[in-house]
Amino acid sequence: MTKAPQLIKHSMKYGEAQSSTGAAEREPGSPYGRKPRKILSRRNIFIYGTLIMVSLYYLLPLYVMVVTSLKGMPEIRIGNIFAPPVEVTFQPWVKAWAEACTGLNCDGLSRGFFNSVKILIPSVILSIAIASVNGYALANWRFKGSETFFAILIVGAFIPYQVMIYPIVILLREIGLYGSLSGLVLVHTIFGMPILTLLFRNYFGSVPQELFKAARVDGAGFWSIYFRIMVPMSLPIFVVAMILQVTGIWNDFLFGVIYTKPDLYPMTVQLNNIVNSTQGVKEYNVNMAATILTGLVPLTIYFLSGKLFVRGIAAGAVKG
Amino acid sequence: MEASISIKNLSLSFGALDVLKDLNLEIGQGEFLVLLGSSGCGKSTLLNCIAGLLDITGGQIFIGGRNVTWEEPSKRGIGMVFQSYALYPQMTVGGNLSFGLKNAGLPKAEIKERVDRAAKVLQIEPLLARKPAALSGGQRQRAAIGRALVRDADVFLFDEPLSNLDAKLRADLRVEIKQLHQKLSNTMIYVTHDQIEAMTLADRIAIMRGGQILQLATPHEIYNRPANKYVADFIGSPTMNFFDGKIEGGDGAQFLTEGHSFPLHGYNFQSGSAVSGPAWLGIRPEHMVSGAEAETAPIRLHGEVELVEPLGSDTLARLTSGGHTLWVRLDGQAEVANGDQITVGFDAARANVFDKNSENRL
Numbered sequence: 001m002t003k004a005p006q007l008i009k010h011s012m013k014y015g016e017a018q019s020s021t022g023a024a025e026r027e028p029g030s031p032y033g034r035k036p037r038k039i040l041s042r043r044n045i046f047i048y049g050t051l052i053m054v055s056l057y058y059l060l061p062l063y064v065m066v067v068t069s070l071k072g073m074p075e076i077r078i079g080n081i082f083a084p085p086v087e088v089t090f091q092p093w094v095k096a097w098a099e100a101c102t103g104l105n106c107d108g109l110s111r112g113f114f115n116s117v118k119i120l121i122p123s124v125i126l127s128i129a130i131a132s133v134n135g136y137a138l139a140n141w142r143f144k145g146s147e148t149f150f151a152i153l154i155v156g157a158f159i160p161y162q163v164m165i166y167p168i169v170i171l172l173r174e175i176g177l178y179g180s181l182s183g184l185v186l187v188h189t190i191f192g193m194p195i196l197t198l199l200f201r202n203y204f205g206s207v208p209q210e211l212f213k214a215a216r217v218d219g220a221g222f223w224s225i226y227f228r229i230m231v232p233m234s235l236p237i238f239v240v241a242m243i244l245q246v247t248g249i250w251n252d253f254l255f256g257v258i259y260t261k262p263d264l265y266p267m268t269v270q271l272n273n274i275v276n277s278t279q280g281v282k283e284y285n286v287n288m289a290a291t292i293l294t295g296l297v298p299l300t301i302y303f304l305s306g307k308l309f310v311r312g313i314a315a316g317a318v319k320g
Numbered sequence: 321m322e323a324s325i326s327i328k329n330l331s332l333s334f335g336a337l338d339v340l341k342d343l344n345l346e347i348g349q350g351e352f353l354v355l356l357g358s359s360g361c362g363k364s365t366l367l368n369c370i371a372g373l374l375d376i377t378g379g380q381i382f383i384g385g386r387n388v389t390w391e392e393p394s395k396r397g398i399g400m401v402f403q404s405y406a407l408y409p410q411m412t413v414g415g416n417l418s419f420g421l422k423n424a425g426l427p428k429a430e431i432k433e434r435v436d437r438a439a440k441v442l443q444i445e446p447l448l449a450r451k452p453a454a455l456s457g458g459q460r461q462r463a464a465i466g467r468a469l470v471r472d473a474d475v476f477l478f479d480e481p482l483s484n485l486d487a488k489l490r491a492d493l494r495v496e497i498k499q500l501h502q503k504l505s506n507t508m509i510y511v512t513h514d515q516i517e518a519m520t521l522a523d524r525i526a527i528m529r530g531g532q533i534l535q536l537a538t539p540h541e542i543y544n545r546p547a548n549k550y551v552a553d554f555i556g557s558p559t560m561n562f563f564d565g566k567i568e569g570g571d572g573a574q575f576l577t578e579g580h581s582f583p584l585h586g587y588n589f590q591s592g593s594a595v596s597g598p599a600w601l602g603i604r605p606e607h608m609v610s611g612a613e614a615e616t617a618p619i620r621l622h623g624e625v626e627l628v629e630p631l632g633s634d635t636l637a638r639l640t641s642g643g644h645t646l647w648v649r650l651d652g653q654a655e656v657a658n659g660d661q662i663t664v665g666f667d668a669a670r671a672n673v674f675d676k677n678s679e680n681r682l
Contacts, residue, residue, distance in 0.1 A: 210406035210479075213373050218420030218467070219394030228419075232410040 069093065069288035076284050092285035096293055100286060102273040103262055109290055111263070112270030115181070116250060116297075119266055123185045124245045127192035128238065134193070135200025136226050140212050150201065157194035165258060172259060179261045187259055188249050196241055203237040204230060239305050247298045267294050323382070324349040324507040325370065325475060330379035332369060332531075339365050340531045343379070350505045354518040357528035358554070363511045366528070367477050370509065372396050384474050394423070396475075399468025403480040405460045407452040413463045414439075414448040417470050438469040441500070458489045465500070478510040482517065494520060515555055519543070527551050545672075549679040552602050552672050558636060560602040560672070561646040567673065567682070569596040575673065577601070579642035582619045586669040590681055598676035605636065605647040607670040610654070610662060617665025621646075625660045639664065 026032065038044075064081050069092050071085040098108040105111060137143075138150050168187060169178065177183030207230065215225045231238075256266040265273070271294045275287045325347040332340040339362050347353050355363040368374040370381060372393035380389050388396045407416050414435060421431045439445045442462045452460055461481055468476055478497070482490045498521055501508055512518055518525050519539045526536045527550075535547040546552035552560050565577030567584070573594030575582040582601065584594060609617055623639030623646070630636075635650045639662070648664050650656065673682045 208404055208406065210402040210404045211408065213368075213371075213393075214400065214402060214406040214467070215408070215419075216373060217371060217393045217398065217400045218471075219392075219423035220419070224423065229408055 065288045065292055069285050069292060071285055073281070073283065073285065092283070093289040093293070095283075096274070096286045096290035100274045100290065102265075102270050102277070105263065109267060109270055109274070109293055112265055112267035113293075115260075115264055115270075116267040118181050119184050119188070119256075120246065120249050120297075122182075123188035123192070123249050124242060126185065127189045127196060127245055128241050130189065131193055131196030131241070132200045132231070132234075132238070133226065134197045135202075136204050136230055137222075138197070138201045139204035139207075140225075140230075141222065150197075153194050153197055157198070161191070161254065165254075169258070178259065179264070181260065181264055184255060184259045184266075187255050188252070191255075192245055192248070195244070199241055199244075200234075200237060203234060207233060243301060243305055246301045250297050322349045323347065324351065324384060325509070326382045327366075327370070328380045328382070330366075330369060330381065331377050332365060332374065333377050338531060340369070340376075343531070343533065345526065345533065345536070347507060347509065350507055352501050352508045352510065352521055352523045354522035354525045355509065355511045355528055356513070356515065356518040356525050356554075358513060361528040362531040363513075363528045364479055365531075367479055367509060367511050370475075371398055371400055371477055394420070397473050398475045398477055399471045399473040400477040401461070401464050401468050401479065401481045403483050405452070405464045405484070407460060407463055407467070409452055412449055412451055413444060413455070413466070416452070416463060417448075417466050420467065420471055434470045434472070435466075438466045441469065441503070442466050442496075457485050458493060461485065461493060462496075465497075469504075474506060476506050476508045478508065478512075480512055481510075483512070483514070490517075497521065515557070519555075527554060545681070547681050549600055549602070549674040552674070556604055556606075558605050558647040558649075560604050561608075561644075563601045563603075563644060564676075565601065566598045566676075567594055567596055569594040575599065575601045578644070580621065580644075582668065582671075584668045584671075584673070585618065586667060587671060587673060588669070589673075595682070599682060600674040600676060600679075602672040602674065603646075603666050603670065606634075606649040608646075608648045608664045608666045610648060610650055610664050614663045614665035618667050620663055620665040622661065622663050625656050625658055625662060628656055628658060637662075 067084055068076060068081065070088050070090070072087060072089050072091070075086060096108060097110055099106060100108045134153075138146055172178040172183045172186075177186060211229065212225065215229050220228065251268060252266070253268045253272065256269045260266070260269075271290050274290050323346050325345070327343060327345040330340055330343040330345075331338065343366065355366060357363045365374065369376050370383075372388065372391060376389070380387060382388065383396055383398065386397075393400075407413075408419065411419065417435045417438060418431050421434060426434075435448070436445075439448055442465060444459065444462050444466055447455060447459055447463065452463065455463065461484075464481070481497075482493055485493065494517055497510075501521075510517070510521060522539055524536060524538055525542050526533045527542065528534065529550055535542060535551045537545075537547075542551060543555055546555065549562075553562075563575070563577040563580075563582075565575055568574045568576060573584045573587075575584055587594075614620060621639075621641045621644075623641030625637050626640055627638040628635060631652070633652050635652055635654050635656065637648050637650055637656055639646050639648060646664075656662065674680060675682055
């Protein structure tokens with residue numbers, strides 16, 4: 001966009017130079033230089049119209065949620081869900097975070113939040129660490145049967161989770177991790193493996209082989225090449241893997257509800273228990289606030305890493 | 321000359337595909353050997369085997385008298401330069417140069433000394449603190465050569481190091497590599513598909529095809545006495561003109577081809593005398609003469625010019641002469657135009673005769 005005015009200036013300069021030599025040949029109104037474009041062309045109206053409609057479609061529910069969460073119950077009962085709050089109150093947010101009751105505990109979503117954090121951090125780090133080494137080995141240190149090994153790993157991605165739920169319950173029970181956070185971390189790490197390994201293998205496979213050869217001539221071994229050459233070059237793919245894992249694990253409901261027990265439930269399970277509780281009045285404002293709170297972590301990750309992501313790609317795009 | 325590298329019965333196959341077949345090669349101390357061939361001939365594969373980057377299927381490799389067949393690349397006493405430079409993008413040039421030395425656990429003072437020395441030789445001292453992304457193509461390749469240089473290796477391996485550069489830089493760096501070899505007098509093996517690089521740099525050239533060495537000789541020998549038709553055709557630009565025909569042996573042997581018969585007087589047969597049989601006769605465009613010289617040449621041809629390529633220093637002309645198409649290199653000042661009838665000639669002593677079946681030199 002910033003280039004456009006300069007281009008016009010440029011073409012005008014060129015035009016002036018032309019006119020001094022061959023001014024007579026230019027008929028007024030005949031096509032010359034940059035082709036003019038209408039701002040309100042049918043094409044533009046269609047494109048921008050569609051974009052505005054689609055973004056409204058996505059943003060309207062969010063608007064309703066935010067507005068409702070800031071209203072008191074009497075105001076909600078009037079029934080106009082699109083109206084902005086007359087009297088702004090943060091009470092529903094406080095209640096959702098610290099006071100809402102799920103089962104026996106009445107300390108709100110905060111418990112679930114910290115459980116989720118305790119699940120998220122080790123699962124993300126562990127799964128990315130293992131999968132990146134897997135991908136690196138499969139891409140650069142081909143061994144006999146490495147392709148078969150990779151194929152088996154990928155098949156794992158296509159087996160429905162439902163099939164594995166019960167066997168894993170037994171497995172975790174046998175190793176004494178059933179109902180604990182570390183058990184859930186283990187499950188997340190294993191289930192993240194196929195897709196992350198594929199991701200890293202393909203990325204490391206695209207790194208020029210000569211770089212790897214040069215490092216071998218320079219006497220670097222398996223770990224040395226991994227840590228000193230490959231990892232520093234691969235920030236973008238680590239960010240992509242992190243986004244995938246953080247959103248996947250944070251939003252997980254199924255594994256959370258199966259492999260942990262009530263006081264260790266992750267935030268999503270607890271949110272469900274608050275929103276779907278059948279006792280008493282439905283507090284829509286609290287439910288809305290609780291839902292937004294739960295969605296806040298993936299949202300933040302998108303905003304923060306989006307920037308890093310672009311920077312990572314830009315840094316990686318410059319050829320060594 | 322003491323052997324710096326010797327390769328004995330080397331073979332490499334990927335499954336059923338034989339890439340290198342029972343290959344033997346001796347490279348002398350301080351020799352500059354160029355492996356030349358079209359893509360897929362196995363030249364880069366051979367280099368990678370010498371470097372230890374590919375596991376061989378059979379045979380032995382000796383470097384400096386030591387059997388390194390099973391050694392790691394870093395333990396073979398080699399430095400290697402790659403086509404894509406292969407500089408570590410996240411390290412500075414200095415970091416790139418010292419990476420291998422750090423891995424070898426050398427003391428800091430010595431690393432610094434070696435890096436400084438290499439940087440001085442290659443005139444990249446001002447670039448040491450820069451990242452590869454901030455260098456031009458020529459500077460990057462110089463840094464890559466530096467990385468091989470600091471290792472104080474006995475043998476340098478170059479894998480098409482100039483192929484990514486533009487024509488002018490390629491010529492400049494070619495001269496620098498030659499000077500570097502004269503200064504360091506290390507053994508160097510250089511892989512290329514560019515015959516000019518091969519001719520200008522090499523002490524000896526090995527021309528490869530299908531995983532085998534077709535001819536291993538000095539550039540002069542390869543150019544003047546190619547061992548077979550493939551080598552003759554591969555070296556030289558424009559390529560050698562070939563006549564399809566047969567030899568009539570005996571005294572005053574002749575080469576008979578469609579519409580012509582060339583006396584082979586003065587041609588130096590490998591076996592000493594001419595043997596009758598089907599054959600190819602090849603003559604380089606630059607070994608053909610025109611104008612007054614052509615009138616006195618032992619073999620004369622008349623032809624019509626059908627294409628002219630003026631190069632400045634020379635002019636190339638394509639002639640048709642009685643069913644044959646041939647290229648002739650004329651003087652740059654020669655005035656020829658399409659449709660001109662000209663006479664060209666050559667001496668059988670400059671020609672090359674190959675057996676039709678084996679394609680070997682006769």
